[in-house]
Amino acid sequence: MKEYILHLIGEMAKFILDSNPTRMVISLHREEDGLHLAILDNVPRSEEELEKIRLALNAPKRPELAEYYGIMAGQDLMGNSRLNLVGWQVKHADVSRTQEGMKIDLWLGGERFDSSYFSIPKK
Amino acid sequence: MAKNELFLYALMGGIVLLLILAGFIEQGFEATLKGLVALQARPARLIHDFTALEGVGATLVNSGLVSALSLILVRLTKVRLAGPTIAAFLTIMGFSLFGKTLLNVVPIIFGVYLSAKVAGKPFAAYLLIALFGTAMGPIVTYLVFQSGLNGIYAVLVGILGGTVTGFFLPSIAISMLHLHQGYNLYNIGFSCGFFGLFAASILAAAKMKIDIQVIWNRDPSLTLTALIPIISIVCMVSGILLGKKKAFTDFLAIQKIPGRLPSDFVDQVSAEGTLVNMGLLGLLGSAYVFIVQGDFNGPVVGGLFTLMGFGAFGKHVKNCWPVVMGVVLSCFVFGKSLAAPGPILAALFGTTLAPLAGQFGVLVGVAAGFVHLVVVERTAAWHGGLDLYNNGFSGGLTATLFVAILEWLKTTKEKREGP
Numbered sequence: 001m002k003e004y005i006l007h008l009i010g011e012m013a014k015f016i017l018d019s020n021p022t023r024m025v026i027s028l029h030r031e032e033d034g035l036h037l038a039i040l041d042n043v044p045r046s047e048e049e050l051e052k053i054r055l056a057l058n059a060p061k062r063p064e065l066a067e068y069y070g071i072m073a074g075q076d077l078m079g080n081s082r083l084n085l086v087g088w089q090v091k092h093a094d095v096s097r098t099q100e101g102m103k104i105d106l107w108l109g110g111e112r113f114d115s116s117y118f119s120i121p122k123k
Numbered sequence: 124m125a126k127n128e129l130f131l132y133a134l135m136g137g138i139v140l141l142l143i144l145a146g147f148i149e150q151g152f153e154a155t156l157k158g159l160v161a162l163q164a165r166p167a168r169l170i171h172d173f174t175a176l177e178g179v180g181a182t183l184v185n186s187g188l189v190s191a192l193s194l195i196l197v198r199l200t201k202v203r204l205a206g207p208t209i210a211a212f213l214t215i216m217g218f219s220l221f222g223k224t225l226l227n228v229v230p231i232i233f234g235v236y237l238s239a240k241v242a243g244k245p246f247a248a249y250l251l252i253a254l255f256g257t258a259m260g261p262i263v264t265y266l267v268f269q270s271g272l273n274g275i276y277a278v279l280v281g282i283l284g285g286t287v288t289g290f291f292l293p294s295i296a297i298s299m300l301h302l303h304q305g306y307n308l309y310n311i312g313f314s315c316g317f318f319g320l321f322a323a324s325i326l327a328a329a330k331m332k333i334d335i336q337v338i339w340n341r342d343p344s345l346t347l348t349a350l351i352p353i354i355s356i357v358c359m360v361s362g363i364l365l366g367k368k369k370a371f372t373d374f375l376a377i378q379k380i381p382g383r384l385p386s387d388f389v390d391q392v393s394a395e396g397t398l399v400n401m402g403l404l405g406l407l408g409s410a411y412v413f414i415v416q417g418d419f420n421g422p423v424v425g426g427l428f429t430l431m432g433f434g435a436f437g438k439h440v441k442n443c444w445p446v447v448m449g450v451v452l453s454c455f456v457f458g459k460s461l462a463a464p465g466p467i468l469a470a471l472f473g474t475t476l477a478p479l480a481g482q483f484g485v486l487v488g489v490a491a492g493f494v495h496l497v498v499v500e501r502t503a504a505w506h507g508g509l510d511l512y513n514n515g516f517s518g519g520l521t522a523t524l525f526v527a528i529l530e531w532l533k534t535t536k537e538k539r540e541g542p
Binding site (some may be wrong): 015062063064065066067068069071074075 | 200202206208244245247248249250251252288293297298299300304305384385387390
């Protein structure tokens with residue numbers, strides 16, 4: 001699990017750093033049946049940009065790609081960051097605007113994921 | 124199932140039927156069946172052009188049947204028929220013209236299935252590894268028919284060898300991605316070549332003959348020559364009918380994607396634009412073979428099928444041409460014929476390095492193609508032709524070299540400039 005988390009944190013950090021923020025906060029919280037990863041930055045983004053991030057992180061599940069290529073998340077130093085590698089592997093993602101920039105919430109869980117065990121906000 | 128996916132199933136199924144039908148018409152029913160049975164008993168290591176061994180008809184039917192098996196597996200595992208699965212399907216179709224048979228792919232697929240079970244994952248998670256992993260099929264037919272073992276003992280050893288190979292492939296394939304970071308599209312070819320080094324060494328140590336033999340059809344039929352242009356035009360027309368003007372704009376959008384693994388063009392852009400891209404790659408590839416006066420035989424048509432297939436999963440005109448130019452330049456510098464087996468296959472399959480051109484530009488792409496040709500002509504002997512994706516093996520080595528240098532340059536520059 002430790003390696004898996006490091007991969008995801010690495011890819012998310014790369015994505016945020018690509019936008020040259022002056023502040024980035026990554027916090028990890030253990031939940032009843034998994035983890036909640038929160039990432040904050042202070043880069044102003046348009047609604048269109050936020051929607052793109054939302055779509056990438058909530059990409060339809062692709063087990064054939066996640067298990068095989070997902071390992072590349074957070075590994076490479078070159079090329080653009082790729083949020084879909086993260087999106088295929090997380091159970092749920094929320095993207096919201098903050099006063100300064102953006103907050104991304106990711107929920108990670110095992111094969112028998114049950115959203116009721118997580119602090120995912122009800123819509 | 125979405126409408127577009129249903130259409131893709133119909134199109135791919137149609138190509139399978141076209142191959143089988145063309146095969147029987149080309150060679151006649153009885154001769155085709157006899158040839159098909161005889162093909163299953165061929166060792167099938169690189170480069171065994173099936174069209175020269177058992178005729179074009181039997182080869183086309185073999186290709187149709189093996190690729191149909193792959194399409195059925197995609198459906199059964201409920202994996203989407205999109206970029207990666209189209210690439211796997213057309214690659215299998217191509218390599219069944221010179222190496223893959225119904226007999227030698229099944230133990231590999233079964234081995235990967237066992238691996239998934241042991242890892243506690245659904246087979247769908249390893250499906251791509253199973254499909255592309257059939258590149259190691261020749262290890263099965265080599266052990267059964269060429270190793271010097273006899274009878275049921277040879278069959279059992281062959282099946283066991285294939286199953287063990289398939290079992291280890293997922294762990295190797297996932298690990299090899301780290302080396303080239305997705306800049307070699309045929310990652311399984313790289314992994315199979317790596318595994319093949321050990322397999323060939325063990326076989327050589329056991330005093331088994333594993334030298335390379337090239338069987339190359341120099342007089343291919345009109346059916347084989349016309350096959351790829353016809354399928355390419357069908358793909359392009361399908362894309363245009365499906366998307367109309369959108370097919371062109373989506374095709375242009377695809378040209379802007381670097382193509383690094385995993386770039387599913389169907390998912391990232393659209394099925395319509397992807398079909399146009401695949402068709403154009405097929406036509407341009409055929410034009411190249413025609414211009415250099417190459418033979419449209421099993422391996423070359425296999426290369427064209429693979430080029431088209433990866434037109435849905437990482438390759439497009441803009442990132443492929445620099446690599447092809449690099450191979451051509453290498454041929455001129457080292458005095459090699461563009462139509463000879465090694466160079467013509469390197470030009471087609473060498474586009475495995477297209478993401479390097481897509482990400483780092485034309486010069487890097489040309490340099491990668493240049494290096495690839497000289498490396499690929501040596502690597503087949505290393506694994507004794509057991510890995511059908513020899514260009515994937517060489518491409519992996521080349522991409523690893525380039526990524527190492529480029530990464531060092533980038534990090535050194537960043538450190539010098541400071542945060």
